[in-house]
Amino acid sequence: MQPTKAPDTSLIIFSQRFWHFLQREKLDRLILAIGIILGFSSIGLSLLEPDLSVLDALWWNIVTLTTVGYGDITPVTFWGRVIAIVNMFFSIVILATVSATIASILVDRKIKEDRGMTSFQVKNHIILCEWNYRAKLILNGLRFDGKTKTTPIVLIANIDSKPVDDKYLFFIQGQVSDETLNRANLAEAKTVIILGDDSLDNLARDAKVILSTLTVESINRSAYTIVELVDPGYISTCKRANADEIIVSSELSSMLIYQATINHGITNVVSDIFSSQDGNQIYKIPLPKEQIGLTFLEVFIYMKQHHQSTVIAVQKDEDGEVISNPPTHYILSEYDYLIVIAPN
CATH class of the missing domain: 1.10.287.70 (Helix Hairpins)
Structure with missing residues (x-):
């Protein structure tokens, strides 16, 4: 039968x-x-x-x-x-x-869609948590970069409507939670950026960032999580929450002011490097195949002569340890990435 x-x-x-x-x-x-x-x-x-x-x-x-x-x-x-x-x-x-x-x-x-009341099934996207002037700068920088110009970005923020006219920006209204993250399809997201809530005091702001990080990591551990803190004392807590990259905004601004005080004009160099507009910028590129097995000094000279770029660091694997200003005799391997300052 x-x-x-x-x-x-x-x-x-x-x-x-x-x-x-x-x-x-x-x-x-x-x-x-x-x-x-x-x-x-x-x-x-x-x-x-x-x-x-x-x-x-x-x-x-x-x-x-x-x-x-x-x-x-x-x-x-x-x-x-x-x-x-x-x-x-x-x-x-x-x-x-x-x-x-x-x-x-x-x-x-x-x-x-404009009021953030729908769900989205995008993949390999970026989730941006909170909306403020820093989020707007991040969005502008991502759209200026050719690699992320059309990358889908899902914004989760407690605002009334979609803040900018961007066909690749999708808006979900509300706080970061299991429900909003599932509507943003966190399970298939590539990167999650968690910014501080400017409406809160520093303690509550960092606590909310840590809680959001725990929520994100409990749903998708493979997503690369970038978090923003105010107090450097919570770095260890964020690391225990499995944040991949932690940026202390107050510490960065303080260090820039300190450097500007003792080295006048140095912030102009930093602004030029991190600006999304024309000029030299920081890029991460795979090690050229013909440079595998050579020393850092040899690769440094090659990149400067042939690509007008300056190697400032080496990263082991795409998301591995970053070695700033390696020794001249450091041997580069097949899976190393170069972090360079270059005009394009």
Whole structure:
């Protein structure tokens, strides 16, 4: 006895979702009304019009309903024309109703997207938590860089609407939580950036960042998590929460001011390197194959002569340990990455 073939569950699920969509948007009643009109008028025309089959009458009704009007079939009897007149008036009403319903669905979807009320199924994307002037600078920098110019970015923030017009920026309204992170498809995200909430004091702000980090890591440990702190005393706590990279904003600004005090003009160099505009910037690139096995000094000279770039650090593997200013005799291996300052 041949085993019975199991039904296609994906088709069943799609059919159920489609029917639920029709019911939610009240399209099921409209479809039923169209079906009744087409059925009765097709049968009536086929009975009243000579040499007109039910299929030909159905064809004429569909052409009339859609206001195409090919003119290949024309009612010739009195009662056939009466049915045609009634059908034409119903066609105008139905076409207007269908157009209004579709427009309403599209407008409603657009409003929900702008207000952060929907979910997104993007992949290999960046999740940006919180919106402030730093988030705007981060977004501008990512869009200026060719590698992330079209990368999907999902913003989770407790603001009223999508803050900028960016076709690759998707907005979810609310605090960082299991629910909002699942709506942002954290399970398939590549990078998560957690910024501090400027509306809170420093203690509460860092506590919220740590809690958000724990929530992110509990859902997707493979996502690269970058967090922003105010107090360097919470670095160890963030490390225990498995944050991949920790940036202490107050410490960075303080160090820049200190360096500017004793070395005037040094911040101009730092600004040029980290700016997303024209000028020299920091890049991470794979070690050229022909440089594998050479010393750091040899690679340094090669990169300067051939690419007008200065090697300032080496990273072991793509996400491994970073060695700043390695010794001249350091041997570079196949999976090393170079961190360079270059004009492009």
